[in-house]
Amino acid sequence: MTRVHDMGGRFGDGPVDPGAPDEPIFAQEWHARALAVTLAAGALGQWNLDMSRHARERLAPRDYMSFSYFEKWIAGLADLLVETGVLTEADLRGQGDDAVHPLAARALKSGDVAAALARGGPADRPYDGHPAFAPGQAVRTLRPAANRLVDGGHTRLPAYAAGATGRVLRCHGAHVLPDAHAHGRGEAPEPLYSVVFPAGALWAAPENPRDEVTLDLWQSYLEPA
Amino acid sequence: MPHDHHDHDDPHALLPPDPALRVRALETLLARKGLIEPAALDEIIDTYQNRIGPRNGAQVVARAWSDPAFRAALLQDATPVVADLGFFGRQGEHVVAVENTPEVHNMVVCTLCSCYPWPLLGIPPAWYKSDAYRSRAVREPRKVLADFGVSLPEEIAVRVWDSTAEVRYLVIPRRPEGTEGMSVEDLAALVTRDSMIGTGLARAPTA
Structure with missing residues (x-):
């Protein structure tokens, strides 16, 4: 049900290393290249952000845990390129051809980078329904945390927050549903809410009874409490 | 060190295992097919390295x-x-x-x-x-x-x-x-x- 990326609340990771204030933005030159190749390949339009997140999450647990951050990006990208038919396994083996690709006309040009980054990818969508929940209302998350459309599929409900009761803080309007969008099932927009949970609703031994955790959750992740 | 497991055949495992070489291999491959423009990559990096x-x-x-x-x-x-x-x-x-x-x-x-x-x-x-x-x-x-x-x-x-x-x-x-x-x-x-x-x-x- 769960995947290794869903690590909120896990024990055993040790201290956080805050690093040095003058740390470079990219620790290695290849980190910067990995980010740029991923963004530029995304501009070919053969997948969406939810699919690329899912590609990283689907890495075998031993790969996920042994790869550094940008190694995960590049592995997810290679897998997506083959899955979507942009490249073949022969290409990755270095046995493909160098003919100009049918998608080459869509390649991101340097002169278009600023506009593409400025445009981004807004996730809000028009919605003609009425949000089921109002600010202040008590809601409970579904349990288990799982994609209800695709078994083992992408979802944005973390396991640590499954089956917990919280309170709606605000509605962000309707947003693209990752559980559908990551699997080519359309955008399926539905209301998105910030829901606040007392730490005691999530953890056996909260650090402080006053503390809270807030998550952004889609309507279909929630039921009235 | 190469991966010591070959029991799954994820496409990424076909690329060189060293991460810097892996990125370069993918970049070279995509550029040769006209799917990415290296100058666009430089522009993206400059944006996040220096401007934002x-x-x-x-x-x-x-x-x-x-x-x-x-x-x-x-x-x-x-x-x-x-x-x-x-x-x-x-x-x-x-x-x-x-x-x-x-x-x-x-x-x-x-x-x-x-x-x-x-x-x-x-x-x-x-x-x-x-x-x-x-x-x-x-x-x-x-x-x-x-x-x-x-x-x-x-x-x-x-x-x-x-x-x-x-x-x-x-x-x-x-x-x-x-x-x-x-x-x-x-x-x-x-x-x-x-x-x-x-x-x-x-x-x-x-x-």
């Missing part, structure tokens, strides 16, 4: 400290307010500002990946993307704050924002004492990156 970073967010915070109408509009609906300052686009399409007060300290994490407000803060630091931060920030935020040298009184509630959707959070830290009358520019210099994630506090002015 936490100074953007610091300007927003300093304005919020100085201008009550700006602060009210920011807390009401931050997206158009920061867009007016030129901060919008990828990983900043939907922005919410959350304000620290004497009662509540806010802190931001993405437990599932590494969501972060790029137009306001740039590319996230390594620690933000680390397993330790992602796993612990929601369960023991006060111990994580201690790793950053920050200790909060018991009376202040910690509210952790797990960025599970496309909404990106900017923490407005508390304005330090002794900054009355300071200019927006001088105030912005007190606003650290970590203070806008909630793992730090704004710097005190040097007398």
Whole structure:
């Protein structure tokens, strides 16, 4: 049900290393290249952000845990390129051809980078329904945390927050549903809410009874409490 | 070291195992087929290396400290307010500002990946993307704050924002004492990156 990326609340990771204030933005030159190749390949339009997140999450647990951050990006990208038919396994083996690709006309040009980054990818969508929940209302998350459309599929409900009761803080309007969008099932927009949970609703031994955790959750992740 | 397992045939395993070589192999392959333009990659890197970073967010915070109408509009609906300052686009399409007060300290994490407000803060630091931060920030935020040298009184509630959707959070830290009358520019210099994630506090002015 769960995947290794869903690590909120896990024990055993040790201290956080805050690093040095003058740390470079990219620790290695290849980190910067990995980010740029991923963004530029995304501009070919053969997948969406939810699919690329899912590609990283689907890495075998031993790969996920042994790869550094940008190694995960590049592995997810290679897998997506083959899955979507942009490249073949022969290409990755270095046995493909160098003919100009049918998608080459869509390649991101340097002169278009600023506009593409400025445009981004807004996730809000028009919605003609009425949000089921109002600010202040008590809601409970579904349990288990799982994609209800695709078994083992992408979802944005973390396991640590499954089956917990919280309170709606605000509605962000309707947003693209990752559980559908990551699997080519359309955008399926539905209301998105910030829901606040007392730490005691999530953890056996909260650090402080006053503390809270807030998550952004889609309507279909929630039921009235 | 090559992977010592071959029991799965994920496409990425066909590329060279060394990460720097793996990136270069993919870049070369895509460029040869005309699917990426190397100059576009340079442009993307230059943008995030040199042009977009936490100074953007610091300007927003300093304005919020100085201008009550700006602060009210920011807390009401931050997206158009920061867009007016030129901060919008990828990983900043939907922005919410959350304000620290004497009662509540806010802190931001993405437990599932590494969501972060790029137009306001740039590319996230390594620690933000680390397993330790992602796993612990929601369960023991006060111990994580201690790793950053920050200790909060018991009376202040910690509210952790797990960025599970496309909404990106900017923490407005508390304005330090002794900054009355300071200019927006001088105030912005007190606003650290970590203070806008909630793992730090704004710097005190040097007398």
